[in-house]
């Protein structure tokens with residue numbers, strides 16, 4: 001079978017032939033249908049995860065954290081052959097990540113795909129929505145207690161930002177404020193029904209927030225880092241928190257105006273899905289699966305690539321400014337089966 005490897009840090013992703021993995025008691029063999037391409041795959045390939053357990057790098061070179069497929073051999077009766085599954089954490093699988101044609105998995109890393117839902121959507125859902133929900137909660141989002149909270153969830157075309165806007169909507173709160181880096185993306189988002197888009201190529205975040213929510217925001221996620229961090233701090237109401245999720249701007253540094261932190265007594269809360277307690281991750285997953293089954297959330301898919309084109313797919317994620325998730329497909333023509 002073929003798997004996607006990288007030989008050394010920063011080397012390209014490329015397909016190589018590897019032996020079919022052997023099944024142990026309690027494990028299943030999954031034939032992959034689709035896998036997502038995430039920034040974390042790029043960060044691992046760049047060496048930025050070499051100190052995070054388990055150490056991920058060229059010694060465990062198969063990447064890919066999320067995906068979905070069909071059980072084709074089993075030594076676990078709860079997952080018979082033909083079960084449609086998605087993975088809850090590809091990087092903790094015994095055989096490395098999920099960018100390979102067949103994946104051996106222990107069942108604690110598997111979840112059944114609900115009937116009526118496609119495997120491609122299942123591959124696109126988990127990381128973005130689970131991260132978004134947990135980051136919102138960490139940032140103080142509590143719609144049952146404060147139903148009118150104003151949320152800033154930037155980058156409407158991003159996996160996590162888009163998911164956060166949908167999750168806020170599904171919770172019944174006011175439509176979240178969001179951003180787009182270009183007018184093209186802002187107009188596309190408005191065409192899809194996202195109402196509170198701040199086009200950062202035309203106005204500043206501060207001007208956009210003043211136009212849409214004069215009092216400022218109660219909950220803010222920072223997905224972008226760089227100069228965005230200070231801007232997000234400036235639009236938060238006093239006593240609130242900024243949840244630090246990522247630095248998709250490419251700049252992992254931020255200059256923080258201490259007068260905003262001290263003057264408004266704002267907390268910085270770093271979020272890390274990988275280091276979050278299992279119990280909290282499971283609760284978040286349950287929540288998003290329920291909303292997905294009720295058709296109240298839906299991942300956007302920007303573009304699919306054949307899995308042997310993983311390098312091109314990553315290039316598209318990093319430089320193509322996609323709107324929605326970038327996916328790898330393993331078996332063309334058979335990827336959209338629903339049960």
Ligand SMILES: NC(=O)c1ccc[n+]([C@@H]2O[C@H](COP(=O)([O-])OP(=O)(O)OC[C@H]3O[C@@H](n4cnc5c(N)ncnc54)[C@H](OP(=O)(O)O)[C@@H]3O)[C@@H](O)[C@H]2O)c1
Pocket residue numbers: 038039040127128131155156157158159160161179180181182185223224244245246247248249250271272273274317318319321322324
């Ligand atoms: N901490 C965690 O556990 C965790 C979990 C999931 C994700 N993350 C991180 O959160 C961030 C968002 O993740 P994601 O999967 O939602 O990202 P994504 O789908 O790749 O989207 C990134 C967004 O960043 C914006 N952007 C701004 N400047 C950019 C630039 N120079 N190059 C490329 N994009 C740029 C783009 O929106 P515009 O085109 O509108 O500007 C793009 O839609 C990433 O940094 C990711 O690593 C962290």
